[in-house]
Amino acid sequence: MSTNSKKTPNTSLALEFKSSNFSVPVLALSSDDLITIEQQLQEKASVAPDFFKNLPVVIDLQASNKLECNIDIETLTAVIKKVGLLPIGIRGGNAQQNKQALNLLIPVYSVNHGVTTEEPQKQQTPAPTPETETRxxxxxxxxxxxxxxxxxxxxxxxxxxxxxxxxxxxxxxxxxxxxxxxxxxxxxxxxxxxxxxxxxxxxxxxxxxxxxxxxxxxxxxxxxxxxxxxxxxxxxxxxxxxxxxxx
Known part of the structure; x- marks a missing residue:
């Protein structure tokens, strides 16, 4: 006589999604000079190595794209990781940069901070307000x-x-x-x-x-x-x- 060896599903709750606020540093770039970017990141990290080690960051490309810089996301993330930071998202990227980020399993955020999985239509980036510049x-x-x-x-x-x-x-x-x-x-x-x-x-x-x-x-x-x-x-x-x- 055979017995049913299937496990009874565990109906207890194993997980749940919760709404929470996290303060994540934003790395705003205004140049596509990766050598200079790496050098300046190394300088900041050397001042407070414990703070910057494995620090998650969101890459903000709004200013660099306004200046018509064309930063390669794969190369950029390699530079950032080399310094010890962990890119966990980008925002303000163009269609090509967003596609690169998603291929690297890096979330793409809209300028309004929402996560998107689609390549957004090309939009005019509004000029930064004085408040943004002095932040x-x-x-x-x-x-x-x-x-x-x-x-x-x-x-x-x-x-x-x-x-x-x-x-x-x-x-x-x-x-x-x-x-x-x-x-x-x-x-x-x-x-x-x-x-x-x-x-x-x-x-x-x-x-x-x-x-x-x-x-x-x-x-x-x-x-x-x-x-x-x-x-x-x-x-x-x-x-x-x-x-x-x-x-």
Whole structure:
């Protein structure tokens, strides 16, 4: 007598799709000079190697295509991966670039951020507004907690009104203001700005750095730990000053 050896299907839910917001850096290109692109990417990555290692990026080709550059996507992605970044999408590409990206299993995003699987009709790229042009040097404001494993990079000043958790990393080319508890790692003046400062209400950081000069948790004195402080460079030394101390 034969028995049915088929497995009973497992009806428990194994997966689900959820709506979520992710902050992914956008690599905006304005040249098709791949040698220069690689060189400048290497320079940025050398300043903060841990941050840029395996960093996902969306490639923005709007500006380069407006200048009639014709970047080969396969070659470009090879350059980006060589630096250690991971291209996870392109936007603003022409029909040929979009086709190349899809052949490489790289999603194609519309300018309005939606994912498309078809080659869009050729459209006139609108001229960038002043707001878009100044975005790279504007202040980034974050009101949500920065959780462990999150990495934030601001090309201007960075203001955070919630706590920064242990295991998180925040970086800014300008100043950093944390109006809450600062744990994790904080690096200001990431591109060499020695005038940058870090301000926080409660210093419990694992690492603090300005223009590449840093202190780890063990080097932060008890007199300033758990205090509101400002951190700045003076004669190539990192100074941590209690904001409540009397002079």
């Amino acid at each position: 790279d040097t504007s202040t980034m404001l974050i009101t949500q907690p920065i959780r462990s494993g999150q990495r934030i990079y601001a090309t201007g000043d960075l203001i955070i009104t919630a706590q920064v958790s242990s295991g998180a990393e925040i970086m800014a080319e300008g100043n950093i203001h944390v109006y809450n508890t600062l744990r994790g790692r904080a690096s200001a003046g990431i591109q060499g700005n020695k005038d940058a400062r870090i301000f926080c209400f409660d210093l419990q950081a694992e690492l603090i750095s300005i223009a590449g000069i840093y202190k780890v948790s063990e080097d932060i004195g008890a007199s300033v730990r758990n205090k509101p402080v400002q951190i700045y460079l003076q004669n190539q030394a990192l100074i941590i000053q209690d904001l409540l101390q009397h002079h």
